[in-house]
Amino acid sequence: MAVVETKRERFVAVDLQKNEEGYNVLQAILKDNPGAKIDEFPGYYKVRHPEKLLINRETVESFMGRPWDTQEFNLVIISYAGNFAEWDDDRILIRWDTHM
Amino acid sequence: MAKKKLTLAQKYHIYTRGLDWEPTYVSKKDIYPYAEYEGIKIKDWNKWEDPFRMTIEAYWKYQAEKDRRFYAILDGFIQNQGHLTLSDARYLNSIKLFIQGVTPLEYMAHRGFAFVARHLPGAGPRTAGFFQSMDELRHTQIEVHAGSNFNKYYDGFHSMTHMHDRVWYLSVPKSYFDDAVTAGPFEYITAISFSFEYALTNLLFVPFMSGAAYNGDTPTMTFGFSAQSDESRHMTLGLQVVKFLLEQHEDNVPIIQQWIDKWWWRGYRLTSLVGAMMDYMLPKRVMSWKESFELYVEDQIIEGLFRDLERYGIRPPLHMEQSIKEKEFLSHDVYWILFSFTFAAAFHSWIPTEAEMEWLAEKYPRTFNQYYRWRYEKAKEAKTPLPGDRFYYIGLPQLCQVCQIPMGFTDPDNPNNFVQRYTEYEGEIYHFCSDGCKWIFEREPEKFVQAWLPVHEIYKGNCFAEPPKGPEDVVPQVLKWYNIQTDNFDYFVSEDYKNWKEWHKDMATVLV
Numbered sequence: 001m002a003v004v005e006t007k008r009e010r011f012v013a014v015d016l017q018k019n020e021e022g023y024n025v026l027q028a029i030l031k032d033n034p035g036a037k038i039d040e041f042p043g044y045y046k047v048r049h050p051e052k053l054l055i056n057r058e059t060v061e062s063f064m065g066r067p068w069d070t071q072e073f074n075l076v077i078i079s080y081a082g083n084f085a086e087w088d089d090d091r092i093l094i095r096w097d098t099h100m
Numbered sequence: 101m102a103k104k105k106l107t108l109a110q111k112y113h114i115y116t117r118g119l120d121w122e123p124t125y126v127s128k129k130d131i132y133p134y135a136e137y138e139g140i141k142i143k144d145w146n147k148w149e150d151p152f153r154m155t156i157e158a159y160w161k162y163q164a165e166k167d168r169r170f171y172a173i174l175d176g177f178i179q180n181q182g183h184l185t186l187s188d189a190r191y192l193n194s195i196k197l198f199i200q201g202v203t204p205l206e207y208m209a210h211r212g213f214a215f216v217a218r219h220l221p222g223a224g225p226r227t228a229g230f231f232q233s234m235d236e237l238r239h240t241q242i243e244v245h246a247g248s249n250f251n252k253y254y255d256g257f258h259s260m261t262h263m264h265d266r267v268w269y270l271s272v273p274k275s276y277f278d279d280a281v282t283a284g285p286f287e288y289i290t291a292i293s294f295s296f297e298y299a300l301t302n303l304l305f306v307p308f309m310s311g312a313a314y315n316g317d318t319p320t321m322t323f324g325f326s327a328q329s330d331e332s333r334h335m336t337l338g339l340q341v342v343k344f345l346l347e348q349h350e351d352n353v354p355i356i357q358q359w360i361d362k363w364w365w366r367g368y369r370l371t372s373l374v375g376a377m378m379d380y381m382l383p384k385r386v387m388s389w390k391e392s393f394e395l396y397v398e399d400q401i402i403e404g405l406f407r408d409l410e411r412y413g414i415r416p417p418l419h420m421e422q423s424i425k426e427k428e429f430l431s432h433d434v435y436w437i438l439f440s441f442t443f444a445a446a447f448h449s450w451i452p453t454e455a456e457m458e459w460l461a462e463k464y465p466r467t468f469n470q471y472y473r474w475r476y477e478k479a480k481e482a483k484t485p486l487p488g489d490r491f492y493y494i495g496l497p498q499l500c501q502v503c504q505i506p507m508g509f510t511d512p513d514n515p516n517n518f519v520q521r522y523t524e525y526e527g528e529i530y531h532f533c534s535d536g537c538k539w540i541f542e543r544e545p546e547k548f549v550q551a552w553l554p555v556h557e558i559y560k561g562n563c564f565a566e567p568p569k570g571p572e573d574v575v576p577q578v579l580k581w582y583n584i585q586t587d588n589f590d591y592f593v594s595e596d597y598k599n600w601k602e603w604h605k606d607m608a609t610v611l612v
Contacts, residue, residue, distance in 0.1 A: 010403040015306055017325055042386055043307065044320050070108070074162045075151075075300045077167075077332050079302050081400035083408065084151035084336055089108050091394030097408045 010049055012082030012094050013048035022076040024063040025055065034054050051080070052095035109184055112153035120223035130202045134220045138284040140391070141349035144306045147220030148566045152333050160229055163238065166326050170242050178249050185384040187315040189254065189600040190591055193447040194381035195312075196256035196321060197285045197373060200446060201273040202304070205241055206327075208277040210236035212288055226342075232234045232293075232610040235330040242326065246319040254596050255587040256446045263446055267582050268554035269373075273505045277553060280363075280546075286345065287359050295363035295417075299401050301331050304374050308390040310381045315487060338574065339405075346412040353413045362543065364417030365536035369503035375431030376438055379460065380452060387583045388463040389431040398424065403406060408454065419536035425512040428467040432460075440493035443486050444575060448582050448591035471515050487582040488590025494557045501530040502537035505582030509533050525549060536595045 014029070016022040018040075026045050030036055032054050039046040047053065060068045070092055086093040123131060135142075135293035156373035170552045176182070186192070213236060217230035238455070244260075264270045308325030320352050345352045375389035387395075406416045439449040439535050452460065457476070460468040479491040497506035511517045521532040525545045532538040541548045558578055577589070586595050 008403045009399050010407065011399065012404070013400065015328075017329075023256060041307070041310045042327065043310045071154075071158050071162060073223075074167060074329060074333070078328045079306050079332055080335070081404050083339065087108070087151050087153055099412060 010096075011048040011050050012053050012096060014053055014080045014094065016045045016047065017077070017078060018042075018044050020023050021064070021072075025060055025073070025076050027063045028059040029053060029055060030085040032059050048081075051099070052085075052093060054094075055092040056081055057090050062068070106296050110605070111155050111157075114226045115155040115377050116150070117223045122310045125435055128197050128221060129492050132219055134285050135221050138286050139211075139355055140286045140345060140352055142221070142345075143348050145224070146338070147347070148224040148340065150224055150340065151336050152331065152571055153446065154228070154231060156227075156285075158236075163235070163330075166329065167238065167242070170319075170322050170326050171245075174242075174246060175321045182316070182318065183250060184431070186317050189201045189511075190381065190448070190450065191315045191383050192250060192254050192424055192596070193449070193591070194308075194377040195250065195317070195586075196254075196447040197269075197377060197381075199257055200263050200267070200319075201270055201373065203243040203247070204261055205273050206236050206243065206369070208281060209292060209471060210240060212277075212281045212292060214453045215281070216285050216289055219291075219521065225289075225341060226338070228333075230461060232330075232334055232337060235284050235327075235334070239327045239330070242323040247318070253599065254587070255594065256448075258585075259446075259583040262583050266596075267444075267446060268441070268499075269445060269505075270372065271552065271554050272371060275504050277368055278368065279547070289338070289341050290356060290359040291363040293334055293367070295338075295360060296367045297331055297334040298338045298405065299364065299397070299517065300367045300371050301328070301335075302400070303371050303392055303394040306333060306396065307387050308374055308378055310386045311378060311384070313553070314384045314386050315382055317559065327386065337517065342409075342413070346409075350413075357414055358543070360414065361418035362425060362540050364423075365419045365534075365540060366503065367535075368419075368423050369505060369537065372430050372434045372505070376435035379431040379463075380435040380449075380456075384463075385459065390463060393427045395422075399586050422512075422534065422536060426466050426509070428577075429510045429512055430514070432464070432468065432472045433509050435473065435503070435543045437506050440481075440491075441506070442488075442590065443492045443494075443495065443588055444582075444584070445580070446587040448587075448589065448590040448594050448596065451479055465507070467515070471510065486589065487593045489592070490590060491569050498531055499553050499555050500526045500533035501553070502532060502540050503534075505533055505550065507531060507533045517541070519531040 009062060016026055024044065026038065026047060029047055030038070033049050033052070036047050036049045036053065040050075055070070055073060057070050070087065070089060073092055080094060082094040082096055084092065085095050103417045156349065210233050213229045213233035217226050217233055220226050247257050247260070264274055280288050280475060283291065305324050305328035309321050309328070312320035312324060342356060345356055378385065378387075379389050401418065402416055406414070435449070438445065442449040456471055457468070463474070480489075482491040483489060484492045484494055486494075497508070500507055502538065507518060507520060511519045511520050519534055521535060521538045522529050522540060523532070523538060524530075524551075528549070530541060532541060532548070555565070558574075563581050564577040566577055568574045591597055
């Protein structure tokens, strides 16, 4: 009889397109979120953190070398796990409501 | 001094709620006739907030950019004869299933969200529903455009909408969405935005699309990720709507819980087709069904999402434990079904190569060699008088009354048995593939007794191009009615394989 195997972990995550813009956003995320971990798959990056992921407009701009509107995040995000707790002109914050 | 630019939050309020008005000469009840009959109670629609703060102005701008990027990639692929650089033509059989099974659902979702955009009394969710309705139409279009290029060279792409309404395995996705669009607006949005988009579409649009990239299919990867980026917004809509409904009134909690229970299992059974595509139909594989289920469902949904919903009194879906138990069986059961009935399908299947069986055994150390490998070894010996040097199941299967998949799901607690369940309703017996589907039927029998089951309809004589001249002519007449031409049977006797070999005859690297 097969035994049920479970492998469970709680984290927030963003899946990003593996292209130039996605790479710059990824670099900004890594800079602003110490402890974030990346997994690479064909076509996409998955970046995760046990508690939260913060995307700062200014940090992204420093990697892009140009102005960046936080709504441009729509062009690089593929998917996510968590909840958009904040999304305004300067930053995007993804986290769960319940902190464990 | 120049006037200060509006912030994102201000713009969002002006362009959504700011454009709404209170009716004066028609009652709200007459405008929104479907808002109450499901029993959902709303005190204040203004409590609903869209975290994406999407406005129509931003919507056009970013969607146009997504389309420009997609069509640039598609054009490059077409001009460069990109189809010749795919890992192998076998890969395209997963895309045939996608185009025939999923793309028509995108169109149904477009219609469903147009209904939501018309019938929800809150301006915020109506706006989000409107965007999603347009997104889904865009997904239909980009998928059709990507598929139309393959249609020039390969079988199985020529008749997707006709087939979607008729062919046996396509009644699985069709009946799923028909079930959703015939529900009320709140059940629909819980079913599609929450249970499907938040909990399950990741499995289809992320690891599978990564697989498309890995197999050289850049247009599919691009439409997949482009669609899933809209899907992120849809996931947010689903999550916000469910949280909003739960916060509005405690009487909503048991209603939402039942919808989550129902639609988890409906969606999970539907995505089992993706399991077969990932584990068997991709010549180069990124991750197994089991691995993607663990990452995208067990970690992100159970440990993530459902922990957040506990405080509203919501627990994980009723049959989630069964889905976890099935994760080492599901893709094998479904591919075996597709493999067995390929004589009546608009895609090809094949016996996995030795290297592929090794991969399956490595990814599924507890099940593949024990319960599945022998079937393919036997399939090489047990030949049937049909094209392809292997076994087909000659006959028609018993379908589950709810999910409509042939009843071939292994019982994880007793893996030498298939699960068979039945119930009696008004003097008739109905059969189910699982406790989950049986539970769904028993909750709404009057809905599911109406199911259009392809096998039953064949036996009733409703699926023939012309009346069969004898028993030998039954399947040919059904295939004609399906518009299946040279699209069926084993890959290694297909036109696709013949052409692929011809196109690559001077190259040494291709699997022949």
